[in-house]
Amino acid sequence: MTAPETLDHITTLIQEGEFFKLKKLLRTFQASELVALIENEEEREQLIIFRLLPLELATQVFEYLDLEVQRHFLENLAQDKITDILNEMSPDDRTALLEFLPANFVAELVQNLSEPERRVTLQLLGYPEYSVGRLMTPDYIAIRENWTVQQVLDFVRQHGGQSETLNMLYVTDARGKLIDDIRIREFLLAAPTTRVRDIMDHRFVQLTADQDQEEAIDIFRRNDRVALPVVSFEGILLGIVTLDDILSIREEEDTEDIQKFGGSEALDEPYLATPLLRLVQKRAGWLVVLFLGELLTASAMQFFEGELQKAIVLVQFIPLIISSGGNSGSQATSLIIRAMALGEFTLGEWWRVLRRELLGGIMLGLILGVVGFARIAIWQSITPIYGPHWLLVASTVGVALVGIVLWGSIAGSMLPLILRRLGLDPATSSAPFVATLVDVTGLIIYFTVALVMLRGTLL
Structure with a gap:
């Protein structure tokens, strides 16, 4: 069926x-x-x-x-x-x-x-x-180092049904302090008379009960474990955390970051379960902030109103300029936030990120600058709509694109690092926020380049 x-x-x-x-x-x-x-x-x-x-x-x-x-x-x-x-x-x-x-x-x-x-x-x-203690379960198998393999296997048969996982067994002393963890395959392959202490290597990974769940996610990823022991400050074994719980937390963290990345506060409940008024409240705050930020774009255009009246041709390229800077900033923000989440670099390596984005921003800007210059040149050859000074206009657009894309890359990459340094969530530097910032500053860069390159001709 x-x-x-x-x-x-x-x-x-x-x-x-x-x-x-x-x-x-x-x-x-x-x-x-x-x-x-x-x-x-x-x-x-x-x-x-x-x-x-x-x-x-x-x-x-x-x-x-x-x-x-x-x-x-x-x-x-x-x-x-x-x-x-x-x-x-x-x-x-x-x-x-x-x-x-x-x-x-x-x-x-x-x-x-x-x-x-x-x-x-x-x-x-x-x-x-959000601590590891909230995730742990007390259902695990603890054994002693003086036991034989046969005693261990008998104990597992008797009590294993209540354990969350039998992949790992945990060796504790008389006070309950964790002294090792051993994969059960080691016991299955060892002779029945072998002592636990003869199998131990005293190398194990542990979590503490008050440790942040995000740290636990990173430890699981680096050690490739299906379960990790949780201990107190004194090293007493309290419980274990299993991979399925970590995956659930990882999903929640990723969901929260994606929601923030879209320019919204994270939802506390599933989308359809969130009351409409609360959903509006979560989204309205950032929309108002972004709207006020975009008002600065209008202020920048008013400041250069005289130049716009003299060289109305510059207006045609404003959407091109704004979108290019915002796109480059959003790209950089996305890459940096994800790299930080995966632990690919530390805050102390910010200068390496800055150097890469400087070089990358220049190269990306040159690519877009050449494309922009070529577009104006091709249109001019078909229909001379840009006038006798079209070459200067094309050069202005090309140079401005280099500067704006470079600035967008730097702003987009550094903002998450600055927020992390301040103890804030890097996902707060969402793509819309970076795009708004680069929109305003991009216009200033564009008109400043135009004032320099078109002075004495169109301006």
């Missing part, structure tokens, strides 16, 4: 009240298939389908549902069903959900958790927002 046919069949079973048949059918689906199925249904059908799932499968499905759908379920499901699901959820996924909910709702939900799960949840929620 194809996906559309399956969806129609389920809808038919719901309409006919054949819930026993539907319950049997739903058990044949994988969790990922049920997630896609539920998110494609209307809200009423979503609740019916979810209520018919067995607890274990319902928990798996719930963890992967969109946060907005999760919140809808929490508001409409029976209290005992909600409690059972929250108790079965992994602590890190449960924490991510609770962060999304109103404080009074969270307090009620936490109160209904079992004692062990409530203790873990309150501990995770007690860490600063």
Whole structure:
């Protein structure tokens, strides 16, 4: 049965009240298939389908549902069903959900958790927002260095079902301090009588509970791990962070940067879930700032009004000048912000960035300058619309383009670095902001070049 046919069949079973048949059918689906199925249904059908799932499968499905759908379920499901699901959820996924909910709702939900799960949840929620502590799960396997491989494997068989991942095992001392991490393949390949201490190399990577999540993303990327241990200041093992949580945070960070890059504040909720007035509020601030910035463009043109009246031909090239500078600045901003996010250079290497953009800006400006000069020359040969001084006009446009593209490249590359140095988010120097800045200064460069090159002829 194809996906559309399956969806129609389920809808038919719901309409006919054949819930026993539907319950049997739903058990044949994988969790990922049920997630896609539920998110494609209307809200009423979503609740019916979810209520018919067995607890274990319902928990798996719930963890992967969109946060907005999760919140809808929490508001409409029976209290005992909600409690059972929250108790079965992994602590890190449960924490991510609770962060999304109103404080009074969270307090009620936490109160209904079992004692062990409530203790873990309150501990995770007690860490600063955006810290690694909010992501970690206490479900891991810890072993001792004096154990044999056989003891380790027996322990894994007995307790591994509750662990978030079995890829890595963590060696701790009597106080719970982390002293090594070992891949489970090492135990599978070693003799049963081998001691853990004989396999250890004392080389491991760790995170601290109060560490920023963005730092954790970078550490995961550099070390190619599926999980990393989280320790306290004293080195006590508190939990682990897995790659799926890091990927979720990476997606959130990228989404926030892209939204800011478009000249808007980052949204706190999915686009369609954000109230219209709040959406307008998020976008209006930057639009007003950019609009006021563009008013300076009008001021610059008023300042050079006399020159424009004498050489009206210059007006034709203003859109060309403005767009070229803004485009070069936006390009540079995009490249630098992404390079900073990937850790390709540090703030101390700003001079290397400046040198590259100086050389690159000159070369790009020369390319556009030659194209602009050629365009005027070709049009003049077809229709002499630029008058007897067309060569000077073409040279003015060409030279101005070199200066404006160079300035756009420098401004676009340095602004993110300056913001980072001030402790601000580099994504704030969005493409529209850089474009507006370069628009105003580009006009000043253009008319200044025109005053120098056309003095005594058109001016």
